[in-house]
Amino acid sequence: MIPNILTTARLVLVPIFAYLVLGTKNLPLAAVVFILSGVTDVIDGYIARRFHMITNFGKIYDPFVDKLMQITAIVCLALAEILPVWIIAIVICKEAAMIIIGGILYLKKIVVHSNWYGKAATVIFYATIFIMILWRNIPQGWTMAFLVILIISMLYSAGAYLVDTIRHYDEKRIS
Numbered sequence: 001m002i003p004n005i006l007t008t009a010r011l012v013l014v015p016i017f018a019y020l021v022l023g024t025k026n027l028p029l030a031a032v033v034f035i036l037s038g039v040t041d042v043i044d045g046y047i048a049r050r051f052h053m054i055t056n057f058g059k060i061y062d063p064f065v066d067k068l069m070q071i072t073a074i075v076c077l078a079l080a081e082i083l084p085v086w087i088i089a090i091v092i093c094k095e096a097a098m099i100i101i102g103g104i105l106y107l108k109k110i111v112v113h114s115n116w117y118g119k120a121a122t123v124i125f126y127a128t129i130f131i132m133i134l135w136r137n138i139p140q141g142w143t144m145a146f147l148v149i150l151i152i153s154m155l156y157s158a159g160a161y162l163v164d165t166i167r168h169y170d171e172k173r174i175s
Helices: 002-023 027-050 056-080 086-107 114-132 140-174
Strands: none
Touching: 002 027, 002 056, 027 114, 056 086, 056 114, 086 114, 086 140, 114 140
């Protein structure tokens, strides 16, 4: 199916992004690859919903590839001294929790659909990382402001997802 093909293309972009940041240090091209990853995520989701191509596999595969790109971006940018190293711990802990919760839900055949705050947090993530890649002389205050906004949006999204998960789990257990 087309959405899963686009997700696979996005998966291929992950090592390319890492190589561009850490290997060649071609940050403008890395920024393009990163945004291309975000755009293909939007497109594959749109196609899947619009043309009724949503699959159980895609529900797991798509967010997995998203998380892989996001974690790769954070780690690479921290290693390249573009982002502070402490951001890695926050992002990886949040994403690991989301992956574990998603896996448990999958095994229990519980589906929690994406929501606007998750999408908003993703947009904030992509915008923040894009800015950090390209704006090399960003003042320290701006860096912290962008990172605080990013962290707040991520934690809010994760908290809301957890609330939705508990609600869906309780509904399934009751019925």
